[in-house]
Amino acid sequence: MAWRRTILGLASFLGLVASGLCGDGPAEPVRPVDMVPLFNGRDLSGLSTWLKDAGRADPRRVFRVEDGVLHISGDGFGYVGTREAYRDYQLTVEYRWGARTDGGTSVRNSGVLLHANGPDGGAGGVWMSSVECQLAQGCVGDLIVIRGEDAGGAVASVRLTSDVVIGPDGKPRWKPGGTPRTFTSGQLWWSRHDPEFRELLDTRGREDVESPLGEWTRVECECDGSRIAVRVNGAAVDACYDVVPSSGRILLQTEGFELFVRKFEIRPLTK
Template identity: 30%
Template sequence: MRMKCKILLLALAVGAVSCGGDAKTELFNGRDLTGWVCVTAGGPAAAEVFTVQDGCIRVAGQPFGFLRTAEQYGDYRLHAEWRWIGKPSNSGLFQRIQEGDELWPSLIECQLESGNAGDLLGLGGATMAGVESPEGGVPVKKRVGGASEKPAGEWNEAEVICKGDRITVYVNGVLQNECSGVNTRGYIALQSEGGPLEFRNIYLTEVE
């Protein structure tokens, strides 16, 4: 049975601070999951899937699900760092998530799967301009560069720029993908899909 579990803490979800003259919106406060909503499929409570340890969000990887922001966002530059705990597996950064806490709502996934980081996928019926949507499958736009991930256990950096109907993805400073024709606003999320990993330094800055 598919079960939806939500953590929606009523304190402020984010804090806007000044960083080198750029407005920065912290999505993760380093202490708890204030400002996040958890959605999982069946079984365990949210607290068993997404936890905070040593200033990081630790993702169990099972069951499948996602931890999304309580607020929707329009144009932004998302910075997030991740590393695998043990054997590299699968996860993603979700952009432009539309209403509906099921697996999966309409969204664009920036793939973090080991060996494929930087691919873009349309889930829940989401499409990308010029990308074929196979019958019974999902549209996938493969990354344009060679693998730029770091060895297992090391921290990787993702920069995802969402402006209007376009998304641009950098992995460890390397341009890996671009797409257009997507929704212009939505939630942002971290995915649980496969194996354990950690996220840290999750924040937004303004897009020029």
């Protein structure tokens, strides 16, 4: 009967893999049919954490809930994010900065990692392979390609294409009707990024649409198939297409700066 137990054990293992309960990959991406509160305002249910220096543990309580708000202390580098993978959704994140600035004199910096795939820490031991929607001061809405390992340990395929113009500072900015450019690395700057902006703590560009320091900023990422469109406080700031991958986990970074998040939710796409 040993052969029978072996077959049953193998079947059980394969079932776990298929359901996303074994290994690093989540189950088949979920397409929401109603509003899904990724953060419930009470605890970290449905979320997992990663820190470069502690892995899946969080001994310093970098990620915690206080007064119904997700508090990211900024102590270290890593992320809190969904256990589930998602596709075809509208993401809303509302955040404001705290006082902690371990990042020194540079701008306050964080980000939302979209379509995250592969193992935790698969990109340099810190992030996952993904497309980042930047939350850094002066750069909110920039899109960044992050390539790390895939589930098999090979270099992940991550890319996006956007219509761009080159600004006087030499940086590519999103502009409808511009020249198509494919990014397999680097940064796609938001449309009205100030070419004279210097990335110093608590500075602003002349046309920034993010809220003043201490106030809440609303970022919306519409992920529709292989397209991503970003709005900041209601203003369209960036967009791309032919995005690979087109689904995955959704992560919030900790990157040396304190951050408070009061809304982290997705909704189905509307026509």
